[in-house]
Amino acid sequence: MWKRWRDRWTGQPMSDEEFRREQRRILDRAPVPLLWLLGKTGSGKTSIVRFLTGADQAEIGNGFQPQTRTSQLYDFPDVEAPLVRFVDTRGLGEKDYDPAEDLQQFDQRANVIVVTVRVMDQALAEVIEPLRRIRHTRPDRPVLLVLTCLHEAYPQQQHPVEDPFRDQPIPETVSEQLRRSLQRQHERFEGLVDRIVPIDLTPPEEGFIDPEFGGDRLRETLLELLPVAYRQTLLALEDSVRSLHQLHERRAMPYVISYSAMAATAAAVPLPWVDIPVVTALQAHLVYRLGKVYQQPIGAKTFLEMAAPIGGRLLVRQAVRGVLKFVPWVGMAANATLAYAYTFGLGKACCWYFGRLRAGDAPTADELQEIWQSELTRAARYWKQQHKSGAPE
Amino acid sequence: MSLWRLYLISILVLAPIGAFVVAGAIALWQTGHYFLLWWLIPICWLPAWLLARRWRKHFLAPELTGDPPGEYWTDRDKQAWQLVQEAQENAGATATERFADPQFHLQAAMDLGLRIAKVYRLKAKNPYGSRTVIEILSVAQLALEESEQRIADYVPGSYFLTLDQWRLLSKAPRWWQLASNVGWAASIAFNPLNVTRFVASKLALGSATKQLQDNMLAWAYAVFIGRVGFYLIEMNSGRLRSGTQRYKRLMRQESTSDRLAAGGEATESAEPCEVVVAVVGQVNAGKSSLINALIGQHTAEADVLPATRDVRRYRLHQADQYDSQWTLLDTPGYGEDGATSQQKRAIQAALTEADLVLLVMKVNTGARQADSLVLDELNKLQQARPDRKPAPVLGVLTHIDQLSPVMEWAPPYNWEMPTGRKEEQILEAVQYHRQLLGPSLAGIVPVCSDVENQREFGVTQWLLPAMLQLLGEARGCAVLRILGQEGRKGQTRRAFGQLAQVGKALLQTAFLPDQGRAPPHNRG
Numbered sequence: 001m002w003k004r005w006r007d008r009w010t011g012q013p014m015s016d017e018e019f020r021r022e023q024r025r026i027l028d029r030a031p032v033p034l035l036w037l038l039g040k041t042g043s044g045k046t047s048i049v050r051f052l053t054g055a056d057q058a059e060i061g062n063g064f065q066p067q068t069r070t071s072q073l074y075d076f077p078d079v080e081a082p083l084v085r086f087v088d089t090r091g092l093g094e095k096d097y098d099p100a101e102d103l104q105q106f107d108q109r110a111n112v113i114v115v116t117v118r119v120m121d122q123a124l125a126e127v128i129e130p131l132r133r134i135r136h137t138r139p140d141r142p143v144l145l146v147l148t149c150l151h152e153a154y155p156q157q158q159h160p161v162e163d164p165f166r167d168q169p170i171p172e173t174v175s176e177q178l179r180r181s182l183q184r185q186h187e188r189f190e191g192l193v194d195r196i197v198p199i200d201l202t203p204p205e206e207g208f209i210d211p212e213f214g215g216d217r218l219r220e221t222l223l224e225l226l227p228v229a230y231r232q233t234l235l236a237l238e239d240s241v242r243s244l245h246q247l248h249e250r251r252a253m254p255y256v257i258s259y260s261a262m263a264a265t266a267a268a269v270p271l272p273w274v275d276i277p278v279v280t281a282l283q284a285h286l287v288y289r290l291g292k293v294y295q296q297p298i299g300a301k302t303f304l305e306m307a308a309p310i311g312g313r314l315l316v317r318q319a320v321r322g323v324l325k326f327v328p329w330v331g332m333a334a335n336a337t338l339a340y341a342y343t344f345g346l347g348k349a350c351c352w353y354f355g356r357l358r359a360g361d362a363p364t365a366d367e368l369q370e371i372w373q374s375e376l377t378r379a380a381r382y383w384k385q386q387h388k389s390g391a392p393e
Numbered sequence: 394m395s396l397w398r399l400y401l402i403s404i405l406v407l408a409p410i411g412a413f414v415v416a417g418a419i420a421l422w423q424t425g426h427y428f429l430l431w432w433l434i435p436i437c438w439l440p441a442w443l444l445a446r447r448w449r450k451h452f453l454a455p456e457l458t459g460d461p462p463g464e465y466w467t468d469r470d471k472q473a474w475q476l477v478q479e480a481q482e483n484a485g486a487t488a489t490e491r492f493a494d495p496q497f498h499l500q501a502a503m504d505l506g507l508r509i510a511k512v513y514r515l516k517a518k519n520p521y522g523s524r525t526v527i528e529i530l531s532v533a534q535l536a537l538e539e540s541e542q543r544i545a546d547y548v549p550g551s552y553f554l555t556l557d558q559w560r561l562l563s564k565a566p567r568w569w570q571l572a573s574n575v576g577w578a579a580s581i582a583f584n585p586l587n588v589t590r591f592v593a594s595k596l597a598l599g600s601a602t603k604q605l606q607d608n609m610l611a612w613a614y615a616v617f618i619g620r621v622g623f624y625l626i627e628m629n630s631g632r633l634r635s636g637t638q639r640y641k642r643l644m645r646q647e648s649t650s651d652r653l654a655a656g657g658e659a660t661e662s663a664e665p666c667e668v669v670v671a672v673v674g675q676v677n678a679g680k681s682s683l684i685n686a687l688i689g690q691h692t693a694e695a696d697v698l699p700a701t702r703d704v705r706r707y708r709l710h711q712a713d714q715y716d717s718q719w720t721l722l723d724t725p726g727y728g729e730d731g732a733t734s735q736q737k738r739a740i741q742a743a744l745t746e747a748d749l750v751l752l753v754m755k756v757n758t759g760a761r762q763a764d765s766l767v768l769d770e771l772n773k774l775q776q777a778r779p780d781r782k783p784a785p786v787l788g789v790l791t792h793i794d795q796l797s798p799v800m801e802w803a804p805p806y807n808w809e810m811p812t813g814r815k816e817e818q819i820l821e822a823v824q825y826h827r828q829l830l831g832p833s834l835a836g837i838v839p840v841c842s843d844v845e846n847q848r849e850f851g852v853t854q855w856l857l858p859a860m861l862q863l864l865g866e867a868r869g870c871a872v873l874r875i876l877g878q879e880g881r882k883g884q885t886r887r888a889f890g891q892l893a894q895v896g897k898a899l900l901q902t903a904f905l906p907d908q909g910r911a912p913p914h915n916r917g
């Protein structure tokens with residue numbers, strides 16, 4: 001304990017191990033929402049996880065054979081810096097699977113429940129019964145019902161060009177069969193769920209023009225359902241990703257947001273300066289991560305090149321192993337706002353820098369300086385805007 | 394004309410001919426031509442034997458084992474049949490003399506009865522105690538009838554065989570044995586080698602005749618034991634409860650259907666027995682659609698929402714040409730939330746009645762827990778009544794049109810030899826289900842049963858043939874079910890009839906003393 005304080009005051013960088021411990025502490029404090037996917041086997045739980053997180057390791061089944069054989073935890077964007085967590089549970093109704101234990105385990109931890117049901121499926125006793133119990137224990141926890149596999153209502157046809165579900169929950173333009181089934185699902189889940197979103201995420205190789213039919217509605221609804229405390233970071237992500245078209249940048253943004261949020265949490269302690277080593281370590285990790293996303297090797301040289309224009313001091317401690325060898329003292333973060341803004345700005349500037357490197361040209365120091373400044377101001381403004389409603393800092 | 398007069402006339406007519414025969418024989422003997430003519434016997438008898446063999450196939454093969462157990466036999470029945478076979482095999486080790494003793498046959502039958510009864514009711518002290526008199530008489534009647542039939546079939550002249558002769562067979566001096574065997578030897582011929590040897594040895598080979606005689610007696614005994622055992626099994630399994638008449642009628646059908654299943658033609662038209670096919674599955678699996686596809690009409694109500702609420706019966710006319718009457722039971726689907734107990738009972742009743750079960754499963758959902766539970770339940774139901782054979786279960790995978798690639802539906806598909814992706818997926822789904830539920834299913838058939846949009850495929854191509862393949866087995870179940878039902882029904886009805894009789898008698902004695910006391914023939 002004393003060592004920690006001493007290190008902090010003397011500005012000693014943390015070791016990797018220390019950093020991890022610290023990070024876990026932050027994550028415990030940081031509001032990372034846990035979304036629990038619950039539904040019959042083959043109802044599209046994994047498809048939704050994959051759609052929302054882009055996680056390649058989330059394996060989607062063929063429909064007739066249960067695919068997810070043990071319940072899995074997915075951290076988005078990754079375990080070290082999660083923005084949101086998904087539990088992809090094993091499918092209900094699978095032969096010889098008693099879900100009681102899983103249900104109990106996740107029931108206590110989940111912040112939002114996402115129930116997946118194929119829209120034309122009427123054999124739902126296996127879903128309704130546990131859901132009823134779960135809902136009963138915590139009626140205020142939001143539950144979202146996702147009706148999947150819309151295409152089963154119109155075999156061998158494309159999805160409607162115009163999304164009819166934007167305006168009406170049970171649109172008149174869809175076929176009568178689909179409408180009646182929707183109606184029945186609404187009745188069936190009355191009082192058990194808060195929102196209902198019909199989607200179809202059947203993969204493009206099946207021949208659908210739109211493989212993410214209703215996907216944006218799903219994202220929006222999820223955000224609306226998240227408790228306020230959890231909403232901020234995800235809203236920020238939504239916001240910053242919306243205008244992005246470049247694949248790497250889209251991938252990188254979750255990290256930027258996540259590390260910025262962690263930095264804010266780390267700095268949100270009453271004693272100023274105490275957590276500066278943590279914040280700097282987080283920033284170093286972010287840069288390292290982004291380098292991976294952009295497939296740019298990170299070495300002392302890159303850091304030096306970047307650190308100078310960004311205006312921070314660079315501490316190179318040979319004694320410390322790993323990434324933490326290169327800790328740029330970028331963010332002199334005194335409070336949450338600054339920690340967030342500095343980290344965010346740094347991340348964005350890095351993205352820009354790595355993007356240029358990837359494209360083959362090395363940006364000048366002036367250019368980098370300029371980007372960094374503008375991102376920093378934007379980040380600060382952004383933070384204030386988000387938190388002016390009195391949300392926790 | 395009475396019999397003795399007929400005999401007398403016959404003797405008077407035949408006596409001179411007999412005298413000529415004897416005189417001729419003596420003359421032949423004295424002239425020494427006897428040995429020349431002797432060859433006539435083998436020369437005539439050999440072709441006679443060949444022709445007889447040709448014209449009467451079973452003539453030469455009286456099966457010692459008797460009937461192989463019927464298709465409808467349960468495992469328990471087969472277990473009991475092994476006891477019968479053991480008893481038959483023991484016949485070989487029994488001393489010949491004993492076969493001639495009627496008591497021996499009776500005792501053997503009783504012993505066998507006890508042993509078989511143990512198979513059926515392990516703890517019962519007096520195994521015959523709970524049997525009705527009718528049942529026991531039925532066994533005796535049927536077994537004797539058939540033993541008699543066998544012996545008559547295979548032993549020409551057996552009509553004239555008296556018990557004394559039978560006994561003589563076992564202990565008569567050699568000359569008598571020879572003399573009495575000669576006549577049969579030609580036609581019994583179930584050991585044709587003996588006949589030729591018999592002839593070639595010029596009546597001199599004692600061992601051959603001894604063997605023939607042993608065979609004859611042992612065989613007759615084995616036939617008797619086999620028949621008794623067979624009907625004891627039928628009795629113990631409760632199939633004789635409704636009496637011999639009904640039993641015989643149903644069995645006649647059973648054998649016809651066996652022949653049909655083996656590809657034969659229906660010759661005699663028997664009263665068709667009703668085979669009940671229960672169509673069960675999760676809600677919305679496509680049961681009603683499947684029934685519509687099978688019967689070729691849109692009769693059963695099919696809908697995107699749960700539609701069938703109670704059990705409905707439909708006739709499958711396509712099966713009429715196979716001389717059986719198939720009834721399809723459309724049942725309410727299970728797995729729906731808030732299913733009523735009445736629905737559950739309806740499904741259970743259908744399963745209890747079924748001679749064949751079609752387990753309908755939507756192929757594009759992997760949730761098989763509910764189906765597996767129903768299979769377990771069916772299993773439990775069947776365990777609870779060993780007197781009936783477990784109905785075979787045929788798995789039907791519907792909605793194959795929604796397998797990947799979902800945008801494609803262009804039958805025909807030959808999934809057994811897949812070339813395209815759809816066919817591969819169908820095959821994979823079938824294999825997966827076979828592995829998952831395999832042991833409980835007699836087969837798995839993939840179909841598209843979307844009759845509503847005229848997209849059905851596989852129902853006539855694959856499902857119907859698969860059902861026909863199980864026809865024999867299903868009919869076996871049906872026979873047992875019908876006999877069981879009728880037996881129970883008949884017993885109560887008869888019991889009530891007897892009660893009524895007793896009641897009437899009591900009434901008469903109580904209120905009509907005059908009539909009651911006076912026996913009818915004493916009056917007037």
Ligand SMILES: Nc1nc2c(ncn2[C@@H]2O[C@H](COP(=O)(O)OP(=O)(O)OP(=O)(O)O)[C@@H](O)[C@H]2O)c(=O)[nH]1
Pocket residue numbers: 039040041042043044045046047048059060061062063065066067068069089090091092116147148149150151199200201202203759
């Ligand atoms: N999510 C989703 N999947 C769909 C939809 N339509 C079809 N699918 C197909 O549904 C099948 C099952 O999807 P999965 O995401 O593996 O389902 P799951 O709930 O994870 O299933 P298990 O892992 O087996 O419990 C896949 O073949 C998908 O391609 C849809 O609208 N949404």
Ligand SMILES: Nc1nc2c(ncn2[C@@H]2O[C@H](COP(=O)(O)OP(=O)(O)OP(=O)(O)O)[C@@H](O)[C@H]2O)c(=O)[nH]1
Pocket residue numbers: 155674675676677678679680681682683694695696697698699700701702724725726727791792793794795840841842843844845846
């Ligand atoms: N695409 C497709 N649809 C099918 C198939 N079989 C049935 N359907 C449709 O599935 C729906 C349900 O069919 P039903 O026959 O009513 O199902 P069920 O099992 O009788 O349902 P319940 O009686 O309510 O338990 C109907 O809309 C049918 O048209 C199939 O093989 N493919």
Ligand SMILES: [Mg+2]
Pocket residue numbers: 045046047059060061067068088
């Ligand atoms: Mg899955």
Ligand SMILES: [Mg+2]
Pocket residue numbers: 680681682694695700701723724
């Ligand atoms: Mg139905």
